[in-house]
Amino acid sequence: MDVLVERLVAGSTEGAVYALIALSLVVVFRGTGTINFAQGEMALFTTFVAWSVIARDLPVWVALLVATASGFVLGALVERFLVRPVRKRNDMAVLIVLLGLFTVFNSLDGLIWGGETKVLASLLPNGPDDYVALGPARIYGDTAAVWIGTVLVLIALTVLFRCTRTGLHMRAVANDGEAAALAGVRVGRVLSLSWGLAGAIGSAAGVLVTPLAPAQLSLLTMLAIFLSAAAAALLGGLDSLVGAVVAGLSIGVLEALVIGYVPGVGSNLSETTVLVIIVLVLLVRPQGLFGTKKLERV
Amino acid sequence: MTTTTTPPAPAVAGAPPRPSARRLRLVIGSTRHRLLVLGSWLVVALLVLAATGLEPYRLGQLSGAVVIATAIVGLNVVTGYTGLLSVGHSALLGVGAYTTGVLVVQLNLLPLITVPAAVLTGALVGAFVGLPSIRIRGLYLAMVTLALAVAFPEVLRALPEVTGGNSGLSIPLRFLAPPAWTGLTLADRPLWTFLLCLSALLVSMLLVWCVLRSRLGRDMRAVRDHEAAAESFGVHVARTKILAFTISGGITGLAGAMLAMYVGALSPAGSFTILKAIELLSGLVLGGVATQLGPLVGAAVVVYLPVLLADVVQGQGSGVLFGALLIVIVFVMPEGVVGRLNKLWRQRVDVVPRGMPAPVADPP
Numbered sequence: 001m002d003v004l005v006e007r008l009v010a011g012s013t014e015g016a017v018y019a020l021i022a023l024s025l026v027v028v029f030r031g032t033g034t035i036n037f038a039q040g041e042m043a044l045f046t047t048f049v050a051w052s053v054i055a056r057d058l059p060v061w062v063a064l065l066v067a068t069a070s071g072f073v074l075g076a077l078v079e080r081f082l083v084r085p086v087r088k089r090n091d092m093a094v095l096i097v098l099l100g101l102f103t104v105f106n107s108l109d110g111l112i113w114g115g116e117t118k119v120l121a122s123l124l125p126n127g128p129d130d131y132v133a134l135g136p137a138r139i140y141g142d143t144a145a146v147w148i149g150t151v152l153v154l155i156a157l158t159v160l161f162r163c164t165r166t167g168l169h170m171r172a173v174a175n176d177g178e179a180a181a182l183a184g185v186r187v188g189r190v191l192s193l194s195w196g197l198a199g200a201i202g203s204a205a206g207v208l209v210t211p212l213a214p215a216q217l218s219l220l221t222m223l224a225i226f227l228s229a230a231a232a233a234l235l236g237g238l239d240s241l242v243g244a245v246v247a248g249l250s251i252g253v254l255e256a257l258v259i260g261y262v263p264g265v266g267s268n269l270s271e272t273t274v275l276v277i278i279v280l281v282l283l284v285r286p287q288g289l290f291g292t293k294k295l296e297r298v
Numbered sequence: 299m300t301t302t303t304t305p306p307a308p309a310v311a312g313a314p315p316r317p318s319a320r321r322l323r324l325v326i327g328s329t330r331h332r333l334l335v336l337g338s339w340l341v342v343a344l345l346v347l348a349a350t351g352l353e354p355y356r357l358g359q360l361s362g363a364v365v366i367a368t369a370i371v372g373l374n375v376v377t378g379y380t381g382l383l384s385v386g387h388s389a390l391l392g393v394g395a396y397t398t399g400v401l402v403v404q405l406n407l408l409p410l411i412t413v414p415a416a417v418l419t420g421a422l423v424g425a426f427v428g429l430p431s432i433r434i435r436g437l438y439l440a441m442v443t444l445a446l447a448v449a450f451p452e453v454l455r456a457l458p459e460v461t462g463g464n465s466g467l468s469i470p471l472r473f474l475a476p477p478a479w480t481g482l483t484l485a486d487r488p489l490w491t492f493l494l495c496l497s498a499l500l501v502s503m504l505l506v507w508c509v510l511r512s513r514l515g516r517d518m519r520a521v522r523d524h525e526a527a528a529e530s531f532g533v534h535v536a537r538t539k540i541l542a543f544t545i546s547g548g549i550t551g552l553a554g555a556m557l558a559m560y561v562g563a564l565s566p567a568g569s570f571t572i573l574k575a576i577e578l579l580s581g582l583v584l585g586g587v588a589t590q591l592g593p594l595v596g597a598a599v600v601v602y603l604p605v606l607l608a609d610v611v612q613g614q615g616s617g618v619l620f621g622a623l624l625i626v627i628v629f630v631m632p633e634g635v636v637g638r639l640n641k642l643w644r645q646r647v648d649v650v651p652r653g654m655p656a657p658v659a660d661p662p
Contacts, residue, residue, distance in 0.1 A: 107617025
């Protein structure tokens with residue numbers, strides 16, 4: 001029983017990580033109908049930026065702010081100058097540009113910061129005694145930071161989309177770009193804002209997540225996380241914020257349980273588990289759990 | 299020999315530079331057309347002959363490029379002609395390579411005998427990978443295939459008894475020696491490998507050439523251009539997609555078998571990661587999507603560019619340049635090198651079947 005609780009806590013923490021990145025994917029998808037394949041690597045880049053800030057003896061929250069701001073700028077620039085010009089052409093052009101970015105950012109990280117693994121400090125105190133006991137499970141500072149971060153981002157995004165004029169514009173653009181433009185929405189600005197926002201969320205997630213990641217801060221940190229997050233975003237339905245969080249948590253818990261209880265799979269097939277989840281979701285319910293079904297007209 | 303290649307050259311070089319000017323007419327089956335075709339084949343033969351005289355190291359490098367070209371030919375079938383984005387071809391390449399590797403190392407079979415098995419498993423896995431494409435496409439399919447590419451090395455690591463796990467497999471050199479009937483010795487191994495890889499490439503290109511001229515080839519392009527319209531005209535979309543993936547998987551599996559013979563050692567972290575899949579896709583885009591010669595140009599670029607740049611930038615730096623190049627290509631030359639050349643050729647030359655009436659005089 002104690003082991004089960006520990007696994008559930010560990011799984012839902014991992015799930016909160018996926019949920020955060022999935023939220024950034026959802027924000028991009030709602031804006032431009034694109035899956036940002038470079039999201040993970042962009043977040044990795046800004047996380048390295050955060051590491052550099054901390055290495056200059058500045059506090060972690062400053063690093064978080066710097067990373068988030070640079071993530072915003074990066075996302076907005078990528079949308080404006082790389083994605084927007086090719087988006088109308090076809091999916092392949094977008095995919096190639098994003099895979100090119102994926103390669104550029106990953107190699108750039110290696111070029112600037114080197115291949116060796118780095119340790120990123122946690123935002124909340126993370127010593128051996130800094131924990132809250134939850135039954136038999138202990139929640140340390142790094143875990144708590146991820147949970148709090150996910151809840152805050154979800155609330156902030158919900159408020160943004162539901163209660164603000166900007167959010168209304170974003171929803172209008174997602175629904176029908178041309179109609180929104182006719183109604184006076186500055187579509188280009190809204191799209192850049194979506195990507196910037198997604199970049200900011202991804203970057204914040206990167207800083208919060210890295211202290212927990214098994215690979216710490218290395219060139220491989222984000223690949224596995226991005227994959228699971230993408231599975232979460234697909235499972236939740238790519239346009240649903242709540243869906244992303246629910247699916248992220250479910251996938252995290254599911255992974256923890258599969259690794260813990262299915263013999264033979266163990267921790268060395270976690271990415272294959274994710275692959276199976278993605279394929280099943282897309283085959284059985286392509287619109288995801290909470291997504292809106294897309295109609296196609298000829 | 300050289301004299302036969304010269305006649306078509308002035309005809310091409312003498313063509314007017316502007317598309318609006320008088321275009322060159324080339325009738326299929328005419329002497330001029332035949333000479334041009336013969337000339338191109340002669341150039342190819344001369345190039346191959348010249349390549350066999352290369353020093354072993356350069357020849358090995360060239361074999362590597364030929365293997366990558368074969369894999370890109372396979373990728374072109376699904377992504378180029380059928381319009382299904384695949385970021386998972388590194389896994390199909392790995393399936394072929396590991397089929398050969400496992401059969402040779404575990405069962406002591408001769409590598410050549412394992413080639414059909416590699417093609418077959420490649421085709422089977424390809425068909426299986428193609429299943430999701432019936433319901434999803436575009437970036438969703440790219441997502442699935444990307445997950446496949448990431449999961450594949452993990453599967454290899456999880457089956458250490460078969461695949462050798464993390465340390466991989468190494469094929470003993472005695473299996474890779476040229477067979478006695480060729481008259482080549484072990485020292486000629488690079489030449490033997492090169493000839494094998496080259497035959498694999500030619501067979502693959504011939505297969506694709508035939509497929510494109512068949513009904514299946516037309517169905518594939520119809521599905522790519524407008525799926526719903528193709529279906530309403532009686533194209534069996536699901537079957538077409540699965541067949542495209544099967545053929546593509548077979549060709550990529552063949553490339554994998556060649557890779558196993560050329561490298562001799564296989565490991566999960568080596569040639570079968572997501573980066574290889576991106577490399578294949580890059581080669582396809584650089585060379586020209588849905589062109590028959592594009593894979594050759596693309597493979598040459600992805601294999602030789604890092605080598606050429608090795609003096610200027612090293613390691614990670616070449617990754618940055620490579621990714622940047624990929625983005626630049628999408629912006630300035632989305633049709634790829636061969637696509638652009640084809641376009642220029644079509645602007646200047648009309649290739650028409652025999653018996654076509656002469657064109658009416660140019661409109662004013």
